[in-house]
Amino acid sequence: MTVTQIHERVPAPALVPVRVVDNDVHPVPKNGQFLDHIPEPYRSRYFMRQRFGETITYDAPDYDEAKAMRMDAFPADGGFPGSDPEMAFQHVIMEAGCDIAILEPGSPEDIRPEIATARAIATNNWLDAQWLSGQGNWHGRWRGSICVAIEDPEGSAREIERWAGHPYMGQILLHAEPRPSWGHPKYDPVWAAATRHDITVACHLGRGAFDNHPRPPVGWPSYNHDFMVTYSLLAANQVMSLIFDGVFERFPTLRIVLVEHAFNWILPLMWRMDAIYAARGGDVPHVKRKPSEYVYDHIFFSTQPLDYPEDKLELTRSLELMRADKLLLFSSDYPHWTYDDPTWVLKHIPEDMRDAIMFKNGIELYKLPESVPPIEGQRRVF
Amino acid sequence: MTVESQPPRPRLAAGREHVVAKVGEIEPGDHKLVPIGRHGVGVYNVDGTYYAIANYCPHEGGPLCSGRLGGRSVTDERAPGGASLVEDGQYIYCPWHQWGFELASGTTAVKPEWTIRTYPVRVENDEVIVTA
Amino acid sequence: MPVSRSREAAGRAHSEEETDQVSDPAEDVSTPVIDSSVHVFFRSNADFRDHLREPFRSRGIPDYEMQYYGAPDGEYSPLAGTRDGEHPGSDPDLVGEELFEERGVDIAVLHPMTRGNLPDRHLNSAVYAAHNQMLAERWLDSGTYAERYRGTVRVNVEDVDGALKEIERWHDHPRMVQLGVPLQTRDLYGHPRYEPIWKAACETGMPVAVHVEVGSGVDMAPTPSGHARTYPQYFGFMALNYLYHLMNMIAEGVFEKYDGLKVVWADGGADLVTPFIWRMDTFGRPHLEQTPWAPRIPSDYLPGHVSFVHNSIDGPPDPGIAAEWLAMTGKEDMVMYGSSYPHWHMGGADTLPGGLTARQREKVLWRNAAQLYGIDVAAPVA
Numbered sequence A: 001m002t003v004t005q006i007h008e009r010v011p012a013p014a015l016v017p018v019r020v021v022d023n024d025v026h027p028v029p030k031n032g033q034f035l036d037h038i039p040e041p042y043r044s045r046y047f048m049r050q051r052f053g054e055t056i057t058y059d060a061p062d063y064d065e066a067k068a069m070r071m072d073a074f075p076a077d078g079g080f081p082g083s084d085p086e087m088a089f090q091h092v093i094m095e096a097g098c099d100i101a102i103l104e105p106g107s108p109e110d111i112r113p114e115i116a117t118a119r120a121i122a123t124n125n126w127l128d129a130q131w132l133s134g135q136g137n138w139h140g141r142w143r144g145s146i147c148v149a150i151e152d153p154e155g156s157a158r159e160i161e162r163w164a165g166h167p168y169m170g171q172i173l174l175h176a177e178p179r180p181s182w183g184h185p186k187y188d189p190v191w192a193a194a195t196r197h198d199i200t201v202a203c204h205l206g207r208g209a210f211d212n213h214p215r216p217p218v219g220w221p222s223y224n225h226d227f228m229v230t231y232s233l234l235a236a237n238q239v240m241s242l243i244f245d246g247v248f249e250r251f252p253t254l255r256i257v258l259v260e261h262a263f264n265w266i267l268p269l270m271w272r273m274d275a276i277y278a279a280r281g282g283d284v285p286h287v288k289r290k291p292s293e294y295v296y297d298h299i300f301f302s303t304q305p306l307d308y309p310e311d312k313l314e315l316t317r318s319l320e321l322m323r324a325d326k327l328l329l330f331s332s333d334y335p336h337w338t339y340d341d342p343t344w345v346l347k348h349i350p351e352d353m354r355d356a357i358m359f360k361n362g363i364e365l366y367k368l369p370e371s372v373p374p375i376e377g378q379r380r381v382f
Numbered sequence B: 001m002t003v004e005s006q007p008p009r010p011r012l013a014a015g016r017e018h019v020v021a022k023v024g025e026i027e028p029g030d031h032k033l034v035p036i037g038r039h040g041v042g043v044y045n046v047d048g049t050y051y052a053i054a055n056y057c058p059h060e061g062g063p064l065c066s067g068r069l070g071g072r073s074v075t076d077e078r079a080p081g082g083a084s085l086v087e088d089g090q091y092i093y094c095p096w097h098q099w100g101f102e103l104a105s106g107t108t109a110v111k112p113e114w115t116i117r118t119y120p121v122r123v124e125n126d127e128v129i130v131t132a
Numbered sequence C: 001m002p003v004s005r006s007r008e009a010a011g012r013a014h015s016e017e018e019t020d021q022v023s024d025p026a027e028d029v030s031t032p033v034i035d036s037s038v039h040v041f042f043r044s045n046a047d048f049r050d051h052l053r054e055p056f057r058s059r060g061i062p063d064y065e066m067q068y069y070g071a072p073d074g075e076y077s078p079l080a081g082t083r084d085g086e087h088p089g090s091d092p093d094l095v096g097e098e099l100f101e102e103r104g105v106d107i108a109v110l111h112p113m114t115r116g117n118l119p120d121r122h123l124n125s126a127v128y129a130a131h132n133q134m135l136a137e138r139w140l141d142s143g144t145y146a147e148r149y150r151g152t153v154r155v156n157v158e159d160v161d162g163a164l165k166e167i168e169r170w171h172d173h174p175r176m177v178q179l180g181v182p183l184q185t186r187d188l189y190g191h192p193r194y195e196p197i198w199k200a201a202c203e204t205g206m207p208v209a210v211h212v213e214v215g216s217g218v219d220m221a222p223t224p225s226g227h228a229r230t231y232p233q234y235f236g237f238m239a240l241n242y243l244y245h246l247m248n249m250i251a252e253g254v255f256e257k258y259d260g261l262k263v264v265w266a267d268g269g270a271d272l273v274t275p276f277i278w279r280m281d282t283f284g285r286p287h288l289e290q291t292p293w294a295p296r297i298p299s300d301y302l303p304g305h306v307s308f309v310h311n312s313i314d315g316p317p318d319p320g321i322a323a324e325w326l327a328m329t330g331k332e333d334m335v336m337y338g339s340s341y342p343h344w345h346m347g348g349a350d351t352l353p354g355g356l357t358a359r360q361r362e363k364v365l366w367r368n369a370a371q372l373y374g375i376d377v378a379a380p381v382a
C-alpha cells in the first residue's frame, strides 16, 4: 500500500468503460496552499488573525494517532491524509479501482455566514488549482465539488454561478447542519441556482461547534459511537423537511445526494412519511404526491457507511425492498477511517443492482463520461 | 509506525519454514513485514515473544500490519475516568477501521467468531523462524 | 395498505382495502387484546387544581396542548367520546365503554398526560403527583372498569429524589404497572444522573415508559435542525428522538449495569430501530474500546430491555413483507399494540400492518404486553 509504483503519465489512447464512480473522496490543502485563496477583506481581517488548534469533539478510536483517518494514508512528507493528489490517486484510482472520483473538501460552517462563504470561495479556488485543472488531475479522473455555505444562501448562489460550466466541477456541496431545515424558503436561491444549471447538490456531514453541532433535541450523545449513529437522524429530518415543505414542488428538477448519512433508514422512513401523508395530507396542500415518490425522483444516498446486520441476507432484503438501485451510489470516503473499499461493497450488492450503484447512477447524476482512457496497472473491481 | 517495509515482493511459497529475522533484529514492540503469501506476514516481538499474523484484515481487507499495537480497555472504578488499558502491546489495531486483534490468538473482541490467520514462530540458533 | 391511515378511518371504521389477515379485534375471538397506551387526563383545569395542594394550586401552569405543534384541526380524535366541557380521555366510564365494549380490548394500560417539562421541578413533581393521585382514585380503585385498567406512575426525572418518593408511594399499588418519563430531556437517558430511577424501576419490577411530554415546557426545538414548519415533519420526527436515548443508553452501559431495566418507547417508531441498530453494531465495533462498560455488541442489549408501543402510522404498507419485517431485529418480541387513545392518530388493532402471522398478531396484541406487565389474561375458549 505504499506509493512507490511508477505510473505511465501519458494515458493510452483506447478507452475503457467506467465501472466504479466514487462520490466521496476528501482532499485537504497542504500547509500553505489555502490562505492566498481567501478573498479580502476576510483573509486579513479574520483568517490571519484567528488561530485555533485541534477542535475535535466526538473522537474516533486512537484519534491522537490516527486522526480519524486511514493510517496508511498519511503521506511520507508529514502532510495530512488527502493532501497529496498523487497518493490519493494511487490509493483510490489505482489500488481500489475507482475510475472516477468526486472530491468533497470540507468547508466548515461559521457563525458569520460571510466568513463561511469566504472559506467556500477559497476552497473552490484551491481545489481547482491543485486538484482539478492543473497537474494534480493529469489523469482526468478527479471531479470537484462547488462548496457553498448554505447558511449564506445568496453567497451560495453566487458561488454556483461562478463555477457553473467548469469542466471538472461535478456537483454542489453543502453541509447538513445549518438551521433551520432545508424546506425553509430562505434556501430557495441555492436550489434555484442549482436547478438553473442542472447541477446535482450533495450534502455531507460537517459536524460543527457549540450548538452548530447536529444537536439532538433531547441531550448530547456521549461518544463518537452514539453521536455518529444518530447523526443519520439529521438527514432523516432534512428529507422530511424537503418533502413536507414542498421543495421538490418548487424545484421539480432538483437532485439531492445525501453523502455519508447511512441509508438503510430511508426504507422505514418512506413508509412513515407515506403513512403520515395519508393521514395528514391536508396539513400540507403544497405536497402533491406520496412522499416516497419524491424520494425516488429526487434523493440519492452514498453507500458509505455500509451498515449491515449479523445476518447479511437481511441487508440484501432491505436493499431489494428499498429498490436500492434507484437510490444508491457507491462512495468510499477515502481517506477517512470509515473508508469502504469498492471490492468489499460490491460483495453486498445484489447482482442486478451492481451497475446502477457502482457507476450508472453516478454517471447520470454527475454527467460523467461512460468510458475513460485506461491507466496501466489500475485495478478493475468487476 | 515501526519497521514498515516495501510491498511484499517477490513472494515466497507458503506452507513451509521461513527464516525471517535474526534475534535482536526486531526490537520488543516492533514488527517486521515479511513477504510470505499474497499479502505478507507481520512478525511481532511482544516483550520477547514472537507472533506472526497475516497482513490482511478479515473485515474489509485492510493492510493490518501497518496499524498500531495497543491494548484492551477495561472498566476500572478506581481509575480517573473509570477505565484502564491492560495487555498493552498485545493487540494489533487495523489501520483502516481500528478493529483490534489479539496477536497471540488472532481473535477480535469486536467479532469473537472471527479470527485472523496466525502462524507458529520459533527461535532457533539466533534465528526467528515462521512456519507458514 | 391496511386500514385506518386517515383520521376519518381512525378507530372503529373499517376500509374495503383491508386484507383478510387483519380482523377486527372485537371479532377476533382467538386473541386477548391489551391496549398498552391509553392517555388519560383531568376533566378540566378546575378538576386538576382541585387535586393540587397549595402552594402549587395557585401557580401558573400550562394546558395539555403544546405551543406551535398542536395538530391542526385538533389534537384529539373526534371519535373519542367526551361529556360536555370535559377533556377527552378523562372519563373512566366513557373510555371503558369504548375500549372494552366496542373495541374488544381486555386490559388497558393508562398513561397520564401532564403539563410540559416545567422549569420549576418542585411544581412539576406536584403536577405529576396530582395526576398519579387522580389516576389511582378515579381509574384504578373505583368505577365500572377498574379491574381492567392498569396505571403508569408519572415521575419527574428532573427531581430524582421526588421521583423516588413517588415510586415509593405507588409501587405497591396492585394496578400500577410501570413508570412514565418524558421523551424530552436535558440529558440523554444514558446519563448517570437518572440511575437511581432505573435502580428503583428494577427493584420494583416496573418497566419505564418514555412518552412525548405534552404541554409547553422548557424543551429544545423538536428536531436536530431546529423547528419544523409543518405538522407532518414535526410528527414524523418527534417520536424518533427515542433513538438518541436508546443508543446513548446502550453506549453508556445502562442495560449492562441494570439488567432488569425495561424501557418502553411509547410513541412508536419501532421500524427505525432496525437500520439504527445495524448501524450501531457496524460502526460500534471499534468503539467498544471507548466504552468498556458496554462490552457486548449493541444489538445484544435490545431483547428483554426494549419494547415499543405500536403507533397507527407504523409498519410497512405492503402486507407481503410485514411479517418478515417485524421479525427482523426481533421486533416481533418488542412491539405492543397501543391505541394512543384519544389522540388524533389513535387506532384499533386494525392499524397493525396487514400480513402479520397469527403468532405475531398474538404477540403484538397480547403476549408481549402480558409478559412485560405481568398481566394475566387467559385466552378465551373458542
Ligand code: FES
Binding pocket: B057, B058, B059, B060, B061, B062, B094, B095, B096, B097, B098, B099
Ligand atoms: S479492514 Fe481492518 S478493520 Fe476494516
